[in-house]
Amino acid sequence: MSSGQVTIKDIARQLNISVATVSRALRDFPDINENTKKAVVSLAAELDYRPNQIAQSLVKRRTNTIGVVIPTFVIPFYASAISGIQEEAARANYNVIVCQSNESHETEVANIYTLASSRVDGILVSLSKETTNFEHLQCLQKKGIEIVFFNRVYDDMPVARVVVDDYEGAVAATEHLISIGRKRIAHLSGPANLSISQERQRGYIDTLEKYNLPVSEELIVPCDFSTACGIEAARQLLQLHPLPDAIFAVSDSVAFGAMKVLKQHGIKIPEDIAIVGYTDEPTASLVDPDLTTVAQPTFEIGQTAARLLLGQINEQTKNIVQERTILKTRLIIRGSTVKSKV
Amino acid sequence: MSSGQVTIKDIARQLNISVATVSRALRDFPDINENTKKAVVSLAAELDYRPNQIAQSLVKRRTNTIGVVIPTFVIPFYASAISGIQEEAARANYNVIVCQSNESHETEVANIYTLASSRVDGILVSLSKETTNFEHLQCLQKKGIEIVFFNRVYDDMPVARVVVDDYEGAVAATEHLISIGRKRIAHLSGPANLSISQERQRGYIDTLEKYNLPVSEELIVPCDFSTACGIEAARQLLQLHPLPDAIFAVSDSVAFGAMKVLKQHGIKIPEDIAIVGYTDEPTASLVDPDLTTVAQPTFEIGQTAARLLLGQINEQTKNIVQERTILKTRLIIRGSTVKSKV
DNA sequence: CTGTTAGCGCCTTCAA
DNA sequence: TTGAAGGCGCTAACAG
Numbered sequence: 001m002s003s004g005q006v007t008i009k010d011i012a013r014q015l016n017i018s019v020a021t022v023s024r025a026l027r028d029f030p031d032i033n034e035n036t037k038k039a040v041v042s043l044a045a046e047l048d049y050r051p052n053q054i055a056q057s058l059v060k061r062r063t064n065t066i067g068v069v070i071p072t073f074v075i076p077f078y079a080s081a082i083s084g085i086q087e088e089a090a091r092a093n094y095n096v097i098v099c100q101s102n103e104s105h106e107t108e109v110a111n112i113y114t115l116a117s118s119r120v121d122g123i124l125v126s127l128s129k130e131t132t133n134f135e136h137l138q139c140l141q142k143k144g145i146e147i148v149f150f151n152r153v154y155d156d157m158p159v160a161r162v163v164v165d166d167y168e169g170a171v172a173a174t175e176h177l178i179s180i181g182r183k184r185i186a187h188l189s190g191p192a193n194l195s196i197s198q199e200r201q202r203g204y205i206d207t208l209e210k211y212n213l214p215v216s217e218e219l220i221v222p223c224d225f226s227t228a229c230g231i232e233a234a235r236q237l238l239q240l241h242p243l244p245d246a247i248f249a250v251s252d253s254v255a256f257g258a259m260k261v262l263k264q265h266g267i268k269i270p271e272d273i274a275i276v277g278y279t280d281e282p283t284a285s286l287v288d289p290d291l292t293t294v295a296q297p298t299f300e301i302g303q304t305a306a307r308l309l310l311g312q313i314n315e316q317t318k319n320i321v322q323e324r325t326i327l328k329t330r331l332i333i334r335g336s337t338v339k340s341k342v
Numbered sequence: 343m344s345s346g347q348v349t350i351k352d353i354a355r356q357l358n359i360s361v362a363t364v365s366r367a368l369r370d371f372p373d374i375n376e377n378t379k380k381a382v383v384s385l386a387a388e389l390d391y392r393p394n395q396i397a398q399s400l401v402k403r404r405t406n407t408i409g410v411v412i413p414t415f416v417i418p419f420y421a422s423a424i425s426g427i428q429e430e431a432a433r434a435n436y437n438v439i440v441c442q443s444n445e446s447h448e449t450e451v452a453n454i455y456t457l458a459s460s461r462v463d464g465i466l467v468s469l470s471k472e473t474t475n476f477e478h479l480q481c482l483q484k485k486g487i488e489i490v491f492f493n494r495v496y497d498d499m500p501v502a503r504v505v506v507d508d509y510e511g512a513v514a515a516t517e518h519l520i521s522i523g524r525k526r527i528a529h530l531s532g533p534a535n536l537s538i539s540q541e542r543q544r545g546y547i548d549t550l551e552k553y554n555l556p557v558s559e560e561l562i563v564p565c566d567f568s569t570a571c572g573i574e575a576a577r578q579l580l581q582l583h584p585l586p587d588a589i590f591a592v593s594d595s596v597a598f599g600a601m602k603v604l605k606q607h608g609i610k611i612p613e614d615i616a617i618v619g620y621t622d623e624p625t626a627s628l629v630d631p632d633l634t635t636v637a638q639p640t641f642e643i644g645q646t647a648a649r650l651l652l653g654q655i656n657e658q659t660k661n662i663v664q665e666r667t668i669l670k671t672r673l674i675i676r677g678s679t680v681k682s683k684v
Numbered sequence: 685c686t687g688t689t690a691g692c693g694c695c696t697t698c699a700a
Numbered sequence: 701t702t703g704a705a706g707g708c709g710c711t712a713a714c715a716g
Contacts (some may be wrong), residue, residue, distance in 0.1 A: 004486030007693055018703045023695060030701055048481060050459045053398045055693035063396060073424055079415040079458070086442060095460060095557070097439050100428060117392045118437060139390060144346030256628045263630070282569070286598045288630035338703045349709055360687045365711065375685055397709035400692045
C-alpha cells in the first residue's frame with residue numbers, strides 16, 4: 001500500500017489470513033470457504049484492489065499483451081485495422097502495444113526489440129517500405145514469440161499472413177478502366193519491394209496484356225503511398241504525349257495527389273483522365289469527383305490478423321500455420337471513372 | 343532459457359559468475375572489472391539477451407509505460423497526436439499503450455482500469471463525448487498514477503491540460519466569414535458537454551455579437567465530430583428560409599459532410615454558402631473547393647502532453663501542475679470561403 | 685571488484 | 701479449507 005496501490009498482502013493483513021488464501025479467493029477457486037471468499041472479495045472492492053498485471057505476468061510467463069508494428073497511424077488503412085485488432089484483443093482480454101516504424105527499417109528493428117523486451121506474447125507486423133532484411137523477425141521466432149503479418153507481408157517466412165487479394169483487385173480496377181474505353185492506362189506503383197505493390201502492378205500488367213493493350217514503361221511511375229508522391233508522379237505523367245486517358249493508383253492517397261494536379265491543369269476527371277485508387281479511405285467519397293476505388297476490409301483485416309495471432313499463442317499443438325488468409329476486395333465505382341447522372 | 347528467452351541466469355551460469363555481477367556489467371556500473379564486463383556484454387550479444395522489462399518493472403515499481411485513452415484512431419486528429427506522443431515517449435525510453443473509448447463512457451472506464459492493472463506510470467486522456475462523470479479518473483489519482491488531459495479536457499480536476507485556444511480559433515473563423523460579407527452564419531456545434539465544443543461555440547456567438555449580428559437558435563445545429571452528422575445537420579440547415587450564407591463547423595469532418603450535401607443540392611461554395619472547418623485534417627486540402635479551416639498543431643499537442651506527463655512522473659517535488667497549456671491555432675484560408683484566383 | 689541475501693506482487697506446490 | 705515456502709527475472713543493499 002506504500003506505493004498507493006493495494007496488494008493482496010494488504011488484504012491478507014487486514015483479514016488476518018494468508019496471501020495464498022486471498023489469491024485463491026480472488027480467482028474463485030473451488031475449495032474456498034464461502035465466508036472468507038465473501039470477505040476477501042468485498043474488501044478488495046472496497047479498497048479498489050486491482051491485480052498487478054506485472055507480477056502476474058512474471059510468474060505466468062505471459063503478459064497477455066500483443067505488439068503491433070505498423071508504418072504509421074496516419075495512413076487511414078492502419079487506423080482502421082488497429083481498431084479491428086484492438087477489438088479482437090480486448091475480447092480475449094489482451095492488451096495491445098502499437099509501434100510505428102515511420103517507414104524506416106531501422107525504427108522497425110528497434111520497435112521489434114522493444115516489444116521483445118516487453119515480453120509481448122506475439123506480434124503483428126506490417127512492414128516498412130524499406131524493409132528487405134528480416135533478421136529481426138527471425139530472431140523473434142527463435143525466442144518463441146509468435147508473429148503474424150498483415151497487409152505488407154513477407155512471403156518467405158513460415159508465419160501466417162493476412163492480406164487481400166491484391167492481384168484480383170488490381171485486375172478488377174484495370175478491367176473497369178478498359179470497359180469504359182480507356183486504352184492508355186497509367187499505373188502509379190508502390191515501393192517495389194513490397195508484395196502488395198508487386199501484386200497490384202502484376203494485376204495491372206496482366207490485364208493490359210489480356211486485352212491486347214501495350215504495356216509501356218513510361219506509363220508506370222514508381223511511387224510510395226503518399227499524396228505528395230501522387231502529386232509528383234502525376235506531374236511526370238503530364239509530360240507525356242499523348243497523355244494517358246486513365247490512372248490506376250496503388251493507393252487512394254496517391255490518387256488524391258494525382259487528382260489535385262490534374263484539376264490544377266484543367267484536365268477533366270473522368271472525361272480526359274479517369275482515376276482509380278485502392279483501399280476506399282473515408283476521404284475517397286469526399287473528394288470531387290468521388291473516387292472509384294478497390295475497397296479493402298480494413299477493420300476485418302485487423303480482426304483476422306489478431307484472431308490468428310491469439311490462436312497461435314494459445315495453441316497447445318504448435319503446428320505453425322503458415323498460410324495466407326486472403327480477404328476479398330470490392331470495386332466501388334464512383335465519379336472519377338463514371339460521370340454520375342445528376 | 344527454458345522459455346526460449348535468455349536471462350541473466352543463463353549468462354551467469356555460462357560465465358561462472360553471479361547474477362548480480364551480470365546485472366551490474368550489463369548496466370555499465372562503475373566498479374566492474376573490464377574483462378568480466380566485456381565477457382558479459384559479448385555473451386549477452388551472442389545470445390541476443392534482452393532484459394525482461396516485466397521483471398525490471400516489478401522491482402523498480404515503475405513500468406516506463408504510459409497509457410493513452412482516446413475516442414478513436416479514426417479521427418485524424420488523434421492519429422497525428424499519437425505520433426507526437428510516441429515520439430516524445432520513445433525519446434525518454436517509454437512505451438505507450440493506446441486504448442480507444444469509441445466515444446463510450448463505459449469503455450473509457452474499462453480502459454482506465456485496464457491501464458491501472460497494467461501499472462502504467464501515467465495516463466494521457468482525451469475524453470469520450472459521453473463522459474460527464476469522472477470517478478474513474480479521480481480514482482487513478484488516488485493510486486498515484488499521473489494524469490494529463492489533452493484536447494478534450496475536464497477543467498475541474500487538479501491535473502495538467504493541453505489544449506488549443508479554441509475560443510480564439512472560433513473567433514478568427516467567424517470574423518473571417520464576417521469579413522467576406524456573410525451575415526447569416528450557421529454553426530454546427532460539437533457535443534455540449536465537451537469544453538472544446540463550448541469554447542468554439544462561445545467564440546462564434548461572441549463574435550456575432552461583437553459585430554452586431556443576430557444570434558439565432560435555428561442557426562446553431564448540434565452535432566458530434568463525424569461526417570455523418572455533418573450531412574444530417576446540413577440537411578437540417580437547408581430547411582431554413584432564408585438559407586444561411588455561411589457555416590462554421592466544429593470540425594473538418596463535419597464540414598466535409600456539409601459540403602457534400604450542399605453540392606448535391608447545387609449550392610455553390612463559397613458563393614452561396616461559405617464554409618469553415620476546424621483542425622486542418624489532411625483531407626481539408628483535398629476536397630473541392632479546398633476547405634478553409636482553423637489549423638491545430640496536432641502533432642505538437644501530443645508531444646506537449648507527453649512531455650508534461652513524463653515531467654510529472656519524474657518530478658521529485660510533487661507539486662501538481664494544474665495549468666492549461668494553450669497552443670495556438672492558425673486560420674488557413676482556402677477555396678471554401680474565398681474563390682481562388684485561377 | 686564480486687557474491688550473498690532479500691524482496692518486488694503474485695501464483696503454485698506441498699503439507700497440515 | 702488454509703498456511704508456509706519457493707520461485708518468476710531482476711535489482712539493491714551489505715558484506716567481504
